[in-house]
Amino acid sequence: MSPLERRRLGSGLVFISPWLIGFTVFLLIPVCLSFYYSFCDYSLLQTPAFIGLDNYRELLGDPVFWQSLRNTGVYASLALPAGMLVSLGLALLLNQKVVGQSIFRTLIFLPSLVPTVASAMLWLWLFNAKLGLINTLLDMPPFAATIQGINVALGAVHLPQIQTPISWLTDPAWALPALAFMSLWGVGQTVVIYLAGLQDVPGELIESAELDGANAWQRLWNVTLPMLSPVIFFNMIMAIIGALQEFSIPYIMTGGGPARATYFFTMYLYDNAFTYLKMGYASAMAWIQLLIVLLLTGLSFWLSKRWVHYQSK
Amino acid sequence: MLIVRGIILTALAGVLLYLLLFTGGAVAPEARGRIVVVYWEKWTGEEADQMMQIVNDFNNTVGKRKGIYVQYLSMSNITQKTLVSTAAGVPPDVAGLWDAQVPQFAAINALEPLDDLAKQHGITPDYYKPVYWKGCTYEGRLWGLISTPAAAALHYNKTLFLKHANKLKAAGLDPDRAPRTIEELDRYAAALDDIEIDSYGKKRIRASGHLPMEPGQWIAYTAYWFGGELFDAKTDRFTLTSPEVIRAYEWIKSYSVRLGRDSMTDFTSGFGQFNSTQNAFLSGAVAMEQEGPWMANYIENLKPSMNRWKFPKEKERDMSPEERRNNYEWGVAPFPSAVPGQDDVTFAAFDVLLIPRGAKHRKEAFEFMAYVNRQDVMEKLTSLHCKNSPLRIVSPDYIRNHPNPYIGIYEKLAASKNAHGVPPIPILPEVIDELNATTQRIYLLQAEPKDALADAQKRLQEKLDDFRKRQRLRQGGEI
Structure with missing residues (x-):
């Protein structure tokens, strides 16, 4: 290495050092330590005592662990596709050249700027069974008639009917879907990413499809969506990670209730770490969570070969 | 260019270091020359202001005489913050927590035992209503003193x-x-x-x-x-x-x-x-x-x-x-x-003042805690908070002037032989959460009481047994 190269390396390291030090001290070391603690009995206040696989073994036999995992899975399976569809739909609408386009874009993005606690308080009122806006709307003739129609259909196939007014957050059957519905409130950021992706779809491809006689739906299905697939894939991965880490909204709105119906994996992890002072147990949970995220991400990448199309290819 | 860059970077690093080292522990001017007792409390709003009155009274009287200044800080998430600061070796001198934390924190050696200090101050069990004193002890030792209590x-x-x-x-x-x-x-x-x-x-x-x-x-x-x-x-x-x-x-x-x-x-x-x-x-x-x-x-x-x-x-x-x-x-x-x-x-629930392990001013912290537990001070604080007194004896004026005209009933209940406090369980927060979830299952008719309670009994006993097993391991015994 020449003196100039050495000097450049030195300068480079100096400039990267704030990140490097931050990464090492606040991420790398804690991550490594948490892996070690997951094999320890550790309360933060006592020296970690190595107990082998006990934490993992105990987790497997812990019904609350499984319940929190199941809740998170159900939530993710509801919130993820709904969020993807709604954000993509909104992005497609906002991509249309209409008067006031920028106003609509701002309006859609605005909710994602509202602080989480404020959003939670707002939605607590919206979901209020007696005074909430949602139930008030559902009580209006067109919606009430629709619910009645659904109930007739449910009754015909001997399924439980929808009871109105719906106790959104106090009925175990509705609490998780309600939170998944609420998650749509924050789709603004995803919409912006989709919009950026849509700007990148080559106009000539759409034009040639149009010349070939493709209608709007065919252009969307055969051109826009394949060209947008890397962005959809990116948003999907981020949504999977986000859904599996959901914490603050249910923590504020339901506290995990009723009867642990909205008790998420991350909430149980937090309680173990900071309420029950079982940092080792919580570390084991964190590593299981990481493993699940890795597995799902890996699976998504593997499946992506079938439906994600990159322009360079 | 490189020299200018170096000067700017060094200056920035210097400012950062100064901010880190010298601005963290700023105290009020009246604290100069006194030992500063850092007191963290969970209350916010009106209750925090009312406790502030007691702290000010202390700083202007006993604190002034004995050279102690209590620095009061009201905060949210106090349990977690106390825990983390104790682990880091920089805990507050006094932490205002809840009754459930007494057995939990005592069991993991997170607190300073207070028996010697209580003895020096002449604080004995018969000074309190039995249920509250009992709640401040765990495995025969005293770990805290009451700040304000309640009775259902x-x-x-x-x-x-x-x-x-x-x-x-x-x-x-x-x-x-x-x-x-x-x-x-x-x-x-x-x-x-x-x-x-x-x-x-x-x-x-x-x-x-x-x-x-x-x-x-x-x-x-x-x-x-x-x-x-x-x-x-x-x-x-x-x-x-x-x-x-x-x-x-x-x-x-x-x-x-x-x-x-x-x-x-x-x-x-x-x-x-x-x-x-x-x-x-x-x-x-x-x-x-x-x-x-x-x-x-x-x-x-x-x-x-x-x-x-x-x-x-x-x-x-x-x-x-x-x-x-x-x-x-x-x-x-x-x-x-x-x-x-x-x-x-x-x-009989209560809020408690504890000294986390490793607190710098244990003796001075207890001075403040003992002050709060003085009959006249306790009567002022509990009147402000509109709660009953944890002390065995209360003055007639206290009952007469208390903002809650029913205070005599709470006093009687708290002094009753049928008053129950928190059970001495080291995993108490987990027990409360489990019982709350069990109650919800029953209340929502998801499970029969007998079955739901059997589930809770099994889960909690396993958790407690596991805690004891790990405790024995730490003490070098058999696992």
Whole structure:
């Protein structure tokens, strides 16, 4: 290495050092330590005592662990596709050249700027069974008639009917879907990413499809969506990670209730770490969570070969 | 260019270092020359300001004389912050936590034992009502002193009793008094229920006599009113499947059965937050609730008309507690017991002052804690917070001038031999969470009390056994 190269390396390291030090001290070391603690009995206040696989073994036999995992899975399976569809739909609408386009874009993005606690308080009122806006709307003739129609259909196939007014957050059957519905409130950021992706779809491809006689739906299905697939894939991965880490909204709105119906994996992890002072147990949970995220991400990448199309290819 | 860059970077690093090293521990000018005791407290808002008055009193009197200055910091998430700071070796000198943290923190060696300091200050068990002293000890040692306590009692809405007087009389009940047994409570509740059948034939509750889960802050301890215990300290085993505990949860379930699960969840989901005018008791949605002595303050702040039933506030100054009680639209009585002859049953909760392990000024911190526990100071603090006193002896003026004219009832309950405190379980927060979830399962009719309690017993016993096993491992014993 020449003196100039050495000097450049030195300068480079100096400039990267704030990140490097931050990464090492606040991420790398804690991550490594948490892996070690997951094999320890550790309360933060006592020296970690190595107990082998006990934490993992105990987790497997812990019904609350499984319940929190199941809740998170159900939530993710509801919130993820709904969020993807709604954000993509909104992005497609906002991509249309209409008067006031920028106003609509701002309006859609605005909710994602509202602080989480404020959003939670707002939605607590919206979901209020007696005074909430949602139930008030559902009580209006067109919606009430629709619910009645659904109930007739449910009754015909001997399924439980929808009871109105719906106790959104106090009925175990509705609490998780309600939170998944609420998650749509924050789709603004995803919409912006989709919009950026849509700007990148080559106009000539759409034009040639149009010349070939493709209608709007065919252009969307055969051109826009394949060209947008890397962005959809990116948003999907981020949504999977986000859904599996959901914490603050249910923590504020339901506290995990009723009867642990909205008790998420991350909430149980937090309680173990900071309420029950079982940092080792919580570390084991964190590593299981990481493993699940890795597995799902890996699976998504593997499946992506079938439906994600990159322009360079 | 490189030199300029170097100078800028060095200057920035210098500023950062200065900020880190010298600006963290700024204290008030009057603290100069005194030992600074850092005191973290969980209260925010009015209660925090009221504690601040006590801290100021200390700093201006005893603190000045002894060269101690208490630096008071009110904060949220105090349990976590205390824990993390203790682990980091920089804990506050005094932490104001909850009763459940006494056994939990003591069991993991997170606290300084206080027996020697209490002895030096002449603080002995007989200075306190037994239930509170017991709650401050764990495995025979003293770990904290009370800041403010409470006792659970039945609060009832006299106006609603009068409104439904005919129904109550028809049920053979006296509308001028509170129920005295659980059986009577259930009959009062049924007579006070206001239920309609809507156009779909569905039962809709407009108002309810009583709901065990509202507000439900002490629902985990319901077994005490049924003669049950949650835990046997001698055998180190939970007793959640005992007939008394099962009976308590059968009672909770009976309300869901009588009122209908869906009707009840519809009804309760319309309630606002506790600290709001939509509070179920304040809004008249629920006629009888289990609550603490602070209700007088909440009512005064949120719905003062309930404290001015007959006369305006100006006249209150000249009234005796008896007359003030008659001027209140609400009344207080011991929460009824299900066990004949077992009177004045209560759950006596408390807030506690603790010295985390490794606190720099243990002795000075205890000076402040002892000051708070002085009779005159404690009476001032608990009057401000509208709570009862943890001390065995209270002055006649305290009862006469207390903002809650029913304070004598809470005092009697807290001093009763049937007063129960937090059980000495090292995993208590986990126990409370589990019992709350169990109660919800039963309340929502998802499980039979017997089965749900058997699940809770199994899970919690396993957790406790595991905790003990790991404790033995730490002590070098067999695992």
